[in-house]
Amino acid sequence: MGAIDRIVERLARRPDVRFLREGEVLRVLPKDEGGFEVTLARTPAGWSVSFDGWHQEFATEDRAVECVAFGMSDACRLRSWHRDGQPMRWTVEACIEGEWIEGRTTGLLFFPIAAATEVRTRANDFIKI
Template sequence: MKEIIQKIQNKLDKYPNLKTEYGDNYAIVYPADENGFKVRLDAGDTEYTVSYSGWHDHFEDPDEALNCFGFGLSDNCRLKVYLHGDSEYKWKVEYLKNRKWHKDSETGVLFFKFWQKKKIVYLQNKLVKSL
């Protein structure tokens, strides 16, 4: 098991109510309910990928990847998900500052069911309380 995955497992073992999964190169925290989203970290040979549902980002620095992973579990993070029909096609990470939500970054796909009805949902884990 890679060191970064072991660090995550050691921290999350303090939260026995979390549904987690670990492999040699990945860690996953599943949402507590339908209003949350899956948080995953994949450890490659030269980079780390953190994903929240369909959103993802790449990191060379393991500490930055760990911070991003933890942020996805916190109540200061939410995911704005765009759908056409039942297909997700864009994900925006937002952060809470001064009681207002601000866009951080986004990921999207090129091909989606544009002819179906558009919908936006907000997902938030609230698994870790921010100070």
């Protein structure tokens, strides 16, 4: 049984978690607009995990699954920067000993320059840590 099958089996026991499986792609949907989507996809090179626009590639299944669990937990939050209502940059943050620490950032190469920037912070709490 592969990673996606194992995760789907566990999520199916959680009526509070909505998810979609499309072949080798699993999307865990946010509870509300205060959360973000977590996606796990099998790729030719390994695994890709994304939290909305943020993403990271993994060579091993175990590391990808750990990242999915982290994104579903209350120890993770996602900050996004928007211009003209369009997201342009995402940073993952981890709560370590009660303090939020910035992690990796993903951003677009091209975005509106003249517009004001709005920062949004969202988090999931499917897994309590």
